[in-house]
């Protein structure tokens with residue numbers, strides 16, 4: 073009996089590729105293939121006449137929707153949510169991705185791409201800020217936790233912002249193997265950014281697109297690429313490309329999960345004004361601390377704009393949550 077463990081580097085309809093050995097293609101019975109996701113750790117046990125495949129316990133799992141299970145990737149150390157305004161930005165969907173990451177305890181960084189493009193203007197940048205919790209104490213450390221990194225494929229200095237972030241994630245991680253995944257709407261530039269950072273990834277994309285005679289670089293399958301940083305041979309970094317995610321369900325979102333993403337409400341309640349009602353929706357209830365806090369900020373201030381856009385986003389998301397969970401939380 074031989075027992076080996078492997079990382080899933082890519083997954084298509086019929087096969088997965090694994091490492092080690094690097095990029096070995098592997099045919100897997102359909103039954104188990106559907107449960108395997110990118111970056112899973114799997115164990116293969118070879119017995120004299122048969123083989124057994126087992127998915128090892130996952131650290132976390134990012135999926136599109138809870139109801140119709142659409143798993144994207146597992147075992148992440150960090151998630152890069154790539155956003156841009158060409159194609160146009162979808163705040164609600166992006167927020168849903170951020171919430172899902174938070175639920176799975178995956179640290180998130182927002183990568184604002186295509187800053188060279190005229191659509192990526194100040195008003196768009198303000199919109200994106202709604203994804204970031206308002207920091208009540210506004211300490212430098214707090215901002216670091218949830219940073220927006222501006223990049224452009226066509227600007228090497230800005231690309232460095234991205235590579236330094238990857239480096240930072242890798243070097244601050246305790247594990248020797250670090251997994252980072254790029255997600256976002258299609259066309260935001262995920263594949264282009266990975267190709268830029270990892271030249272061997274670019275080659276693969278080219279081969280695929282020539283074979284299928286397609287001009288577009290459409291990523292249908294999820295893939296993982298090893299990113300080498302100079303001066304460190306001990307850390308292994310895997311950067312993952314995923315197909316564009318244009319809709320992200322959160323049908324089963326619980327009130328508690330939403331409240332965690334909008335942690336500033338609780339901070340404001342504790343430090344400034346109190347909402348009269350527990351689980352206030354900060355919408356039309358009397359004596360709402362958040363609305364009072366907002367009134368106290370000056371209209372034109374950046375904080376005012378930030379809180380207002382967070383509040384608008386919160387209200388939109390409240391429509392999406394499992395109504396029962398609000399009741400449960402109230403009792």
Ligand SMILES: Nc1nc2c(ncn2[C@@H]2O[C@H](COP(=O)(O)OP(=O)(O)O)[C@@H](O)[C@H]2O)c(=O)[nH]1
Pocket residue numbers: 185186187188189223224225226256257258259260261262263264265289290291316
């Ligand atoms: N202007 C501009 N275009 C970009 C940038 N990054 C990517 N693109 C273009 O955006 C299009 C979609 O990129 P792609 O990597 O396929 O997006 P994906 O669907 O997220 O993988 C391609 O035509 C890229 O050349 C950028 O920083 N600036």
Ligand SMILES: [Mg+2]
Pocket residue numbers: 262263264289290291313314315316
């Ligand atoms: Mg792509």
Ligand SMILES: [Zn+2]
Pocket residue numbers: 347348352353354355357359360361362363
């Ligand atoms: Zn309130």
